[in-house]
Amino acid sequence: MPDSTAGTLQTPDAPAKQRPGGTLYRGNEGMWSWVLHRITGVAIFFFLLVHILDTSLVRVSPEAYNAVIGTYQTPIMGLGEVALVGAIVFHAFNGLRIILVDFWSWATRHQKLLFWIVVGLWVVTMLGFTPRHLMNVFGH
Amino acid sequence: MSTATLEADAPAPEIEAPKPFTVTFIIRRFDPDTDAEARWQDFDVEMYATDRILDALHKIKWEQDGSLTFRRSCAHGVCGSDAMRINGRNRLACKTLIKDLDITKPIYIEAIKGLPLEKDLIVDMEPFFQSFREVQPFLQSATAPEPGKERVQSVAQRAIFDDTTKCILCAACTSSCPVFWTDGQYFGPAAIVNAHRFIFDSRDDQAKVRLDILNDQEGVWRCRTTFNCTEACPRGIEVTKAIAEVKQAVMRGRA
Numbered sequence: 001m002p003d004s005t006a007g008t009l010q011t012p013d014a015p016a017k018q019r020p021g022g023t024l025y026r027g028n029e030g031m032w033s034w035v036l037h038r039i040t041g042v043a044i045f046f047f048l049l050v051h052i053l054d055t056s057l058v059r060v061s062p063e064a065y066n067a068v069i070g071t072y073q074t075p076i077m078g079l080g081e082v083a084l085v086g087a088i089v090f091h092a093f094n095g096l097r098i099i100l101v102d103f104w105s106w107a108t109r110h111q112k113l114l115f116w117i118v119v120g121l122w123v124v125t126m127l128g129f130t131p132r133h134l135m136n137v138f139g140h
Numbered sequence: 141m142s143t144a145t146l147e148a149d150a151p152a153p154e155i156e157a158p159k160p161f162t163v164t165f166i167i168r169r170f171d172p173d174t175d176a177e178a179r180w181q182d183f184d185v186e187m188y189a190t191d192r193i194l195d196a197l198h199k200i201k202w203e204q205d206g207s208l209t210f211r212r213s214c215a216h217g218v219c220g221s222d223a224m225r226i227n228g229r230n231r232l233a234c235k236t237l238i239k240d241l242d243i244t245k246p247i248y249i250e251a252i253k254g255l256p257l258e259k260d261l262i263v264d265m266e267p268f269f270q271s272f273r274e275v276q277p278f279l280q281s282a283t284a285p286e287p288g289k290e291r292v293q294s295v296a297q298r299a300i301f302d303d304t305t306k307c308i309l310c311a312a313c314t315s316s317c318p319v320f321w322t323d324g325q326y327f328g329p330a331a332i333v334n335a336h337r338f339i340f341d342s343r344d345d346q347a348k349v350r351l352d353i354l355n356d357q358e359g360v361w362r363c364r365t366t367f368n369c370t371e372a373c374p375r376g377i378e379v380t381k382a383i384a385e386v387k388q389a390v391m392r393g394r395a
Contacts, residue, residue, distance in 0.1 A: 022168055022178070022225065022250045022251075022253065023225070023228045023248055023250065024228060025225070025228055025229070025253065025316065025318075025368070026227070026228035026229050027316075027318075027366060027367075027368050027371075028367065028368075028371055029367075030365065030366045030367025030368065030370075030371070030380075031318065031366040031367070031368050033366075034318070034364050034365070034366040098365060101365045101380070101384065102365065102384055102387060103384075103388070105381060105384070105385075108365075108378065108380055108381040108384055109378070109381065111365070111367055111380075
Protein backbone atom coordinates (compact mmCIF):
# COMPACT_ATOMS: atom_id res chain seq x y z
CA MET A 1 0.00 0.00 0.00
CA PRO A 2 1.57 3.30 -0.94
CA ASP A 3 1.97 5.47 2.09
CA SER A 4 1.57 9.12 1.23
CA THR A 5 1.85 10.24 4.85
CA ALA A 6 5.40 9.04 5.34
CA GLY A 7 6.55 12.55 6.13
CA THR A 8 4.39 12.80 9.25
CA LEU A 9 5.41 9.48 10.76
CA GLN A 10 7.35 9.41 13.99
CA THR A 11 11.04 9.18 13.35
CA PRO A 12 12.91 6.59 15.43
CA ASP A 13 15.08 7.79 18.28
CA ALA A 14 18.37 7.01 16.63
CA PRO A 15 19.12 7.40 12.95
CA ALA A 16 19.45 3.75 12.07
CA LYS A 17 20.18 4.23 8.41
CA GLN A 18 23.57 3.46 6.96
CA ARG A 19 24.45 1.36 9.98
CA PRO A 20 26.94 -1.28 8.95
CA GLY A 21 26.44 -4.79 10.12
CA GLY A 22 25.12 -8.09 9.02
CA THR A 23 27.29 -11.02 8.20
CA LEU A 24 30.89 -10.82 7.09
CA TYR A 25 31.07 -10.74 3.30
CA ARG A 26 32.32 -14.10 2.08
CA GLY A 27 34.86 -13.25 -0.55
CA ASN A 28 37.18 -15.69 -2.23
CA GLU A 29 40.93 -15.77 -2.88
CA GLY A 30 40.90 -12.28 -4.39
CA MET A 31 39.36 -10.57 -1.38
CA TRP A 32 41.36 -12.42 1.25
CA SER A 33 44.63 -11.88 -0.58
CA TRP A 34 43.80 -8.17 -0.52
CA VAL A 35 43.04 -8.31 3.24
CA LEU A 36 46.37 -10.08 3.86
CA HIS A 37 48.15 -7.59 1.61
CA ARG A 38 46.74 -4.72 3.68
CA ILE A 39 47.59 -6.29 7.04
CA THR A 40 51.15 -7.19 6.01
CA GLY A 41 51.59 -3.76 4.41
CA VAL A 42 50.60 -1.88 7.57
CA ALA A 43 52.72 -4.21 9.71
CA ILE A 44 55.76 -3.65 7.48
CA PHE A 45 55.18 0.09 7.64
CA PHE A 46 55.35 0.09 11.45
CA PHE A 47 58.44 -2.12 11.37
CA LEU A 48 60.17 0.33 8.99
CA LEU A 49 59.25 3.22 11.27
CA VAL A 50 60.94 1.56 14.25
CA HIS A 51 63.78 0.32 12.05
CA ILE A 52 64.63 3.82 10.80
CA LEU A 53 64.55 5.12 14.36
CA ASP A 54 66.88 2.44 15.74
CA THR A 55 69.24 2.62 12.78
CA SER A 56 69.49 6.41 13.09
CA LEU A 57 70.72 5.93 16.67
CA VAL A 58 74.12 5.16 15.17
CA ARG A 59 74.34 8.90 14.48
CA VAL A 60 73.78 9.55 18.21
CA SER A 61 76.46 7.18 19.38
CA PRO A 62 77.60 3.68 18.46
CA GLU A 63 77.13 2.63 22.10
CA ALA A 64 73.46 3.67 22.09
CA TYR A 65 72.98 1.80 18.82
CA ASN A 66 74.62 -1.33 20.20
CA ALA A 67 72.54 -1.13 23.39
CA VAL A 68 69.27 -0.99 21.44
CA ILE A 69 70.26 -3.66 18.93
CA GLY A 70 71.39 -5.80 21.88
CA THR A 71 67.86 -5.86 23.25
CA TYR A 72 66.72 -7.40 19.96
CA GLN A 73 68.92 -10.48 20.42
CA THR A 74 66.27 -12.48 22.25
CA PRO A 75 64.36 -15.60 21.17
CA ILE A 76 61.08 -13.65 21.17
CA MET A 77 62.48 -11.10 18.72
CA GLY A 78 63.89 -14.04 16.75
CA LEU A 79 60.39 -15.41 16.33
CA GLY A 80 59.20 -11.89 15.51
CA GLU A 81 61.73 -11.82 12.69
CA VAL A 82 60.17 -14.98 11.27
CA ALA A 83 56.81 -13.17 11.24
CA LEU A 84 58.43 -10.10 9.68
CA VAL A 85 60.07 -12.07 6.90
CA GLY A 86 56.82 -13.98 6.36
CA ALA A 87 54.90 -10.70 5.98
CA ILE A 88 57.48 -9.20 3.61
CA VAL A 89 57.70 -12.33 1.46
CA PHE A 90 53.91 -12.51 1.10
CA HIS A 91 53.65 -8.78 0.38
CA ALA A 92 56.38 -9.02 -2.24
CA PHE A 93 55.02 -12.04 -4.12
CA ASN A 94 51.41 -10.83 -3.91
CA GLY A 95 52.54 -7.40 -5.11
CA LEU A 96 53.95 -9.06 -8.23
CA ARG A 97 50.62 -10.88 -8.64
CA ILE A 98 48.72 -7.57 -8.46
CA ILE A 99 51.01 -6.05 -11.09
CA LEU A 100 50.32 -9.00 -13.38
CA VAL A 101 46.56 -8.69 -12.77
CA ASP A 102 46.67 -5.01 -13.70
CA PHE A 103 48.77 -5.38 -16.85
CA TRP A 104 48.02 -8.80 -18.29
CA SER A 105 44.49 -9.89 -19.19
CA TRP A 106 45.44 -13.56 -18.83
CA ALA A 107 46.17 -12.87 -15.17
CA THR A 108 42.74 -11.32 -14.53
CA ARG A 109 41.22 -14.63 -15.60
CA HIS A 110 43.64 -16.78 -13.61
CA GLN A 111 44.10 -14.67 -10.47
CA LYS A 112 43.09 -17.58 -8.21
CA LEU A 113 45.81 -19.79 -9.68
CA LEU A 114 48.27 -16.92 -9.26
CA PHE A 115 47.21 -16.55 -5.61
CA TRP A 116 47.97 -20.21 -4.91
CA ILE A 117 51.29 -19.83 -6.73
CA VAL A 118 52.03 -16.93 -4.36
CA VAL A 119 51.15 -19.14 -1.40
CA GLY A 120 53.38 -21.90 -2.80
CA LEU A 121 56.33 -19.56 -3.30
CA TRP A 122 55.79 -18.21 0.20
CA VAL A 123 55.88 -21.71 1.69
CA VAL A 124 59.06 -22.60 -0.25
CA THR A 125 60.78 -19.37 0.79
CA MET A 126 59.81 -19.78 4.41
CA LEU A 127 60.92 -23.44 4.43
CA GLY A 128 64.32 -22.24 3.27
CA PHE A 129 64.54 -19.35 5.71
CA THR A 130 62.90 -20.45 8.95
CA PRO A 131 65.09 -23.47 9.94
CA ARG A 132 68.33 -21.63 9.15
CA HIS A 133 67.17 -18.54 11.02
CA LEU A 134 65.95 -20.45 14.08
CA MET A 135 69.25 -22.33 14.23
CA ASN A 136 70.95 -18.94 14.50
CA VAL A 137 68.48 -17.67 17.10
CA PHE A 138 68.52 -20.68 19.37
CA GLY A 139 71.93 -22.08 18.46
CA HIS A 140 74.06 -19.53 20.28
CA MET B 141 20.08 -50.81 -25.28
CA SER B 142 18.36 -54.17 -25.37
CA THR B 143 16.64 -53.75 -22.03
CA ALA B 144 14.61 -50.82 -23.26
CA THR B 145 11.81 -52.99 -24.68
CA LEU B 146 11.76 -55.23 -21.61
CA GLU B 147 11.21 -52.25 -19.39
CA ALA B 148 8.44 -51.02 -21.63
CA ASP B 149 6.57 -54.31 -21.12
CA ALA B 150 6.88 -54.24 -17.35
CA PRO B 151 4.34 -52.14 -15.42
CA ALA B 152 5.59 -48.59 -15.37
CA PRO B 153 7.20 -47.96 -11.99
CA GLU B 154 5.45 -45.33 -9.92
CA ILE B 155 7.37 -42.08 -10.39
CA GLU B 156 7.84 -40.72 -6.96
CA ALA B 157 6.67 -37.15 -6.68
CA PRO B 158 9.43 -34.94 -5.26
CA LYS B 159 8.78 -34.12 -1.64
CA PRO B 160 9.29 -30.67 -0.26
CA PHE B 161 11.64 -30.20 2.65
CA THR B 162 11.90 -27.56 5.31
CA VAL B 163 14.50 -24.88 4.82
CA THR B 164 15.29 -22.30 7.48
CA PHE B 165 15.85 -18.72 6.36
CA ILE B 166 17.32 -16.09 8.63
CA ILE B 167 16.48 -12.69 7.21
CA ARG B 168 17.87 -9.38 8.36
CA ARG B 169 14.84 -7.18 8.97
CA PHE B 170 14.72 -3.45 9.47
CA ASP B 171 11.65 -1.27 9.75
CA PRO B 172 12.61 2.40 9.93
CA ASP B 173 9.32 3.22 11.72
CA THR B 174 9.77 0.88 14.64
CA ASP B 175 13.36 -0.41 14.71
CA ALA B 176 16.36 1.54 15.86
CA GLU B 177 18.54 -1.28 14.61
CA ALA B 178 18.27 -4.16 12.18
CA ARG B 179 17.31 -7.54 13.63
CA TRP B 180 17.49 -11.14 12.45
CA GLN B 181 14.27 -13.11 12.07
CA ASP B 182 13.98 -16.74 11.07
CA PHE B 183 11.35 -18.44 8.93
CA ASP B 184 10.79 -22.12 8.12
CA VAL B 185 9.60 -22.66 4.57
CA GLU B 186 8.68 -25.82 2.63
CA MET B 187 10.83 -25.81 -0.48
CA TYR B 188 11.76 -27.96 -3.44
CA ALA B 189 15.32 -28.28 -4.70
CA THR B 190 14.38 -26.50 -7.91
CA ASP B 191 12.89 -23.49 -6.10
CA ARG B 192 14.71 -20.20 -6.00
CA ILE B 193 15.41 -17.90 -3.08
CA LEU B 194 12.85 -15.52 -4.56
CA ASP B 195 10.19 -18.26 -4.24
CA ALA B 196 11.06 -18.57 -0.57
CA LEU B 197 10.69 -14.81 -0.08
CA HIS B 198 7.33 -14.92 -1.86
CA LYS B 199 6.14 -17.80 0.35
CA ILE B 200 7.19 -15.93 3.46
CA LYS B 201 5.52 -12.72 2.33
CA TRP B 202 2.33 -14.38 1.11
CA GLU B 203 1.88 -17.04 3.81
CA GLN B 204 3.78 -16.02 6.93
CA ASP B 205 4.62 -12.35 7.25
CA GLY B 206 3.18 -9.84 4.81
CA SER B 207 5.41 -7.09 6.12
CA LEU B 208 8.58 -8.61 4.63
CA THR B 209 9.80 -6.05 2.12
CA PHE B 210 11.94 -6.73 -0.92
CA ARG B 211 12.22 -5.61 -4.52
CA ARG B 212 11.63 -7.79 -7.55
CA SER B 213 10.24 -7.09 -10.97
CA CYS B 214 10.78 -9.59 -13.77
CA ALA B 215 11.82 -12.44 -11.45
CA HIS B 216 13.91 -13.97 -14.23
CA GLY B 217 17.34 -12.40 -13.90
CA VAL B 218 16.84 -9.63 -16.43
CA CYS B 219 15.69 -6.53 -14.54
CA GLY B 220 18.27 -6.59 -11.74
CA SER B 221 15.86 -5.64 -8.95
CA ASP B 222 16.51 -8.37 -6.41
CA ALA B 223 20.23 -8.33 -5.73
CA MET B 224 20.80 -9.29 -2.11
CA ARG B 225 23.38 -10.90 0.12
CA ILE B 226 22.65 -14.64 0.31
CA ASN B 227 24.85 -16.58 2.72
CA GLY B 228 27.32 -13.71 2.72
CA ARG B 229 27.63 -13.31 -1.05
CA ASN B 230 25.82 -10.98 -3.43
CA ARG B 231 23.40 -12.87 -5.65
CA LEU B 232 20.13 -12.32 -7.48
CA ALA B 233 17.37 -13.99 -5.46
CA CYS B 234 15.67 -15.03 -8.71
CA LYS B 235 18.77 -16.82 -10.03
CA THR B 236 19.84 -18.65 -6.86
CA LEU B 237 18.45 -22.18 -6.59
CA ILE B 238 17.88 -23.96 -3.28
CA LYS B 239 19.82 -26.99 -4.57
CA ASP B 240 22.95 -24.88 -4.96
CA LEU B 241 22.95 -23.92 -1.28
CA ASP B 242 23.77 -25.95 1.80
CA ILE B 243 20.32 -26.38 3.37
CA THR B 244 21.55 -28.36 6.37
CA LYS B 245 22.32 -24.93 7.77
CA PRO B 246 20.02 -21.89 7.77
CA ILE B 247 20.24 -19.60 4.76
CA TYR B 248 21.12 -16.03 5.65
CA ILE B 249 19.55 -13.28 3.56
CA GLU B 250 20.27 -9.59 3.99
CA ALA B 251 20.33 -6.39 1.97
CA ILE B 252 23.34 -5.51 -0.17
CA LYS B 253 26.07 -3.65 1.69
CA GLY B 254 27.36 -0.11 1.34
CA LEU B 255 24.12 1.61 0.30
CA PRO B 256 21.72 3.19 2.84
CA LEU B 257 19.30 0.60 4.20
CA GLU B 258 15.68 1.68 3.70
CA LYS B 259 13.63 -1.30 4.82
CA ASP B 260 14.31 -5.04 5.18
CA LEU B 261 16.01 -5.99 1.90
CA ILE B 262 15.60 -2.63 0.17
CA VAL B 263 18.42 -0.11 -0.03
CA ASP B 264 18.52 3.40 -1.45
CA MET B 265 19.98 2.90 -4.93
CA GLU B 266 20.35 6.62 -5.67
CA PRO B 267 24.11 6.92 -4.89
CA PHE B 268 24.65 3.93 -7.19
CA PHE B 269 22.68 5.48 -10.08
CA GLN B 270 24.34 8.84 -9.47
CA SER B 271 27.75 7.27 -10.18
CA PHE B 272 26.27 5.54 -13.23
CA ARG B 273 25.00 8.84 -14.65
CA GLU B 274 28.30 10.60 -14.02
CA VAL B 275 30.21 8.42 -16.50
CA GLN B 276 27.90 9.53 -19.36
CA PRO B 277 26.56 6.08 -20.26
CA PHE B 278 25.13 6.98 -23.65
CA LEU B 279 26.42 7.16 -27.22
CA GLN B 280 28.01 10.48 -28.13
CA SER B 281 29.14 10.76 -31.72
CA ALA B 282 30.73 13.81 -33.33
CA THR B 283 29.52 12.86 -36.78
CA ALA B 284 26.07 12.11 -38.16
CA PRO B 285 25.61 8.77 -39.90
CA GLU B 286 25.11 8.80 -43.66
CA PRO B 287 21.49 9.68 -44.42
CA GLY B 288 19.37 6.57 -44.38
CA LYS B 289 22.22 4.43 -43.00
CA GLU B 290 23.24 3.13 -39.61
CA ARG B 291 26.65 3.57 -38.04
CA VAL B 292 28.76 0.69 -39.31
CA GLN B 293 30.64 -1.45 -36.83
CA SER B 294 32.53 -4.63 -37.55
CA VAL B 295 32.08 -7.81 -35.55
CA ALA B 296 35.61 -7.43 -34.19
CA GLN B 297 34.97 -3.83 -33.11
CA ARG B 298 31.83 -4.88 -31.31
CA ALA B 299 33.50 -7.87 -29.63
CA ILE B 300 35.85 -5.55 -27.73
CA PHE B 301 33.07 -4.30 -25.44
CA ASP B 302 30.55 -7.13 -25.79
CA ASP B 303 31.05 -8.31 -22.22
CA THR B 304 30.17 -4.97 -20.64
CA THR B 305 26.93 -4.57 -22.64
CA LYS B 306 25.39 -7.29 -20.46
CA CYS B 307 25.10 -5.16 -17.31
CA ILE B 308 21.61 -5.00 -15.73
CA LEU B 309 22.51 -2.44 -13.03
CA CYS B 310 21.58 -4.71 -10.13
CA ALA B 311 24.41 -3.28 -7.96
CA ALA B 312 25.61 -6.75 -6.93
CA CYS B 313 29.15 -5.84 -8.01
CA THR B 314 29.35 -2.35 -6.56
CA SER B 315 27.94 -3.46 -3.20
CA SER B 316 30.40 -6.39 -3.04
CA CYS B 317 33.41 -4.08 -3.29
CA PRO B 318 35.33 -3.54 -0.02
CA VAL B 319 36.53 -0.17 -1.31
CA PHE B 320 32.95 0.97 -1.95
CA TRP B 321 31.81 -0.08 1.56
CA THR B 322 34.30 2.26 3.21
CA ASP B 323 34.40 4.96 0.53
CA GLY B 324 30.97 5.77 -0.88
CA GLN B 325 32.55 8.34 -3.20
CA TYR B 326 34.20 5.62 -5.28
CA PHE B 327 32.45 5.25 -8.66
CA GLY B 328 32.22 1.51 -8.12
CA PRO B 329 32.51 -1.40 -10.53
CA ALA B 330 29.11 -0.97 -12.21
CA ALA B 331 29.75 2.64 -13.25
CA ILE B 332 33.17 1.69 -14.64
CA VAL B 333 31.67 -1.27 -16.51
CA ASN B 334 29.15 1.05 -18.16
CA ALA B 335 31.86 3.57 -18.97
CA HIS B 336 33.90 0.74 -20.51
CA ARG B 337 30.91 -0.15 -22.71
CA PHE B 338 31.10 3.27 -24.41
CA ILE B 339 34.83 4.01 -24.09
CA PHE B 340 35.61 1.03 -26.31
CA ASP B 341 32.68 1.54 -28.70
CA SER B 342 34.10 2.50 -32.13
CA ARG B 343 31.01 4.65 -32.86
CA ASP B 344 31.52 6.82 -29.78
CA ASP B 345 33.76 9.90 -29.80
CA GLN B 346 33.77 10.94 -26.15
CA ALA B 347 36.06 8.24 -24.71
CA LYS B 348 38.53 10.94 -23.68
CA VAL B 349 35.91 12.69 -21.53
CA ARG B 350 34.99 9.48 -19.73
CA LEU B 351 38.63 8.55 -19.21
CA ASP B 352 39.18 11.98 -17.66
CA ILE B 353 36.21 11.44 -15.33
CA LEU B 354 37.56 8.06 -14.24
CA ASN B 355 41.17 9.27 -13.94
CA ASP B 356 40.22 10.66 -10.59
CA GLN B 357 41.14 9.89 -7.02
CA GLU B 358 37.72 8.25 -6.67
CA GLY B 359 37.92 6.71 -10.14
CA VAL B 360 39.51 3.52 -11.47
CA TRP B 361 42.60 3.85 -9.26
CA ARG B 362 40.52 3.00 -6.19
CA CYS B 363 40.16 -0.54 -7.56
CA ARG B 364 42.25 -2.96 -5.51
CA THR B 365 41.47 -6.03 -7.66
CA THR B 366 39.70 -8.05 -4.96
CA PHE B 367 37.59 -9.75 -7.67
CA ASN B 368 34.48 -9.70 -5.46
CA CYS B 369 32.68 -7.86 -8.28
CA THR B 370 33.57 -10.46 -10.92
CA GLU B 371 32.35 -13.25 -8.65
CA ALA B 372 29.14 -11.41 -7.69
CA CYS B 373 28.03 -10.47 -11.22
CA PRO B 374 24.87 -12.46 -12.09
CA ARG B 375 25.55 -11.88 -15.80
CA GLY B 376 29.06 -13.28 -15.65
CA ILE B 377 30.72 -10.02 -16.69
CA GLU B 378 34.47 -10.06 -16.05
CA VAL B 379 34.22 -6.82 -14.13
CA THR B 380 37.77 -6.64 -12.79
CA LYS B 381 39.13 -7.32 -16.28
CA ALA B 382 37.01 -4.45 -17.66
CA ILE B 383 38.29 -2.13 -14.94
CA ALA B 384 41.89 -3.17 -15.73
CA GLU B 385 41.26 -2.32 -19.40
CA VAL B 386 39.98 1.12 -18.44
CA LYS B 387 43.05 1.62 -16.22
CA GLN B 388 45.28 0.83 -19.21
CA ALA B 389 43.28 3.17 -21.46
CA VAL B 390 43.68 5.97 -18.92
CA MET B 391 47.43 5.37 -18.83
CA ARG B 392 47.78 5.33 -22.62
CA GLY B 393 45.42 8.29 -22.94
CA ARG B 394 43.30 6.54 -25.54
CA ALA B 395 41.02 3.52 -25.74
